Amino acid sequence: MSGATSGTGGRSLDRARALMARPGAWLDAEGGGYGLRLGGDRRARVVVTLDEAAFRALVERPGLRVRNGGGWTGRHAPGEAAAPPPGRPGHIEGQRAVMQADGRLTLSPANLGETPIAWLLRRKDRYGRPWLTPAQGVAGERLSRDAEIALSGPSLTMRWDALPRAGGGSSAVAEPGDRTLAAARRVAAALGACPPQTRLMLDSICVRGRSIQLAEGRLGL
DSSP states (O other), X not given: OTXXXXXXXXXXXXXXXXXXXXXXXXXEEETTEEEEEXXXXXXXXXXXXXXXXXXXXXXXXXXXXXXXTSSEEEOOOTTXXXXXXXXXXXXXXXXXXXXXXXXXXXXXXEEOSOOHHHHHHTOBOTTSOBSSOHHHHHXXXXXXXXXXXXXXXXXXXXXGGGOOOTTOOOOSSOOHHHHXXXXXXXXXXXXXXXXXXXXXXXXXXXXXXXXXXXXXXXXXX
């Protein structure tokens, strides 16, 4: 792997994302990390070596799909995004690769457009102050991602108060549904920590993916 670069910094990750957009680029498990190649097989030189954190960042964006013959390729679908349907501006139905507890990458429904939280983060009041702090934005997006993961399970609904309590199982091996259930518990805990009116707004925007205008209309604001 002579000549390969490695790291998890922003510049290394940006370079990896740019390389993954090239035809023939793919990732493979390489020692304790992941090697990025631009050739068609394992004889090609590794140009970037990534650790687990960088690999998971690529799972989030641009997304990865399992490659025939092993490894992963980038998920790029220019032109596939549909126009936002009426009443849901910023919402583009699509799929995102999600890492399961057993290491498999599966596809889950996801909003590929600009989220209401991202829209709010770009807005400022008349005094130039941001509507949301960066920490609030991160928390809101994390809540949305957890809701997507939780609702991708085959038997979970939006009744967060009906979830099984933690610690009920004795197996030390993570089941495929454990990640879904853990995400649902995080959603329940986050909503339960909020005042009633705030909880309704977060549930409508972050969990159900409604636009801000639609959420305000449904809540009579």
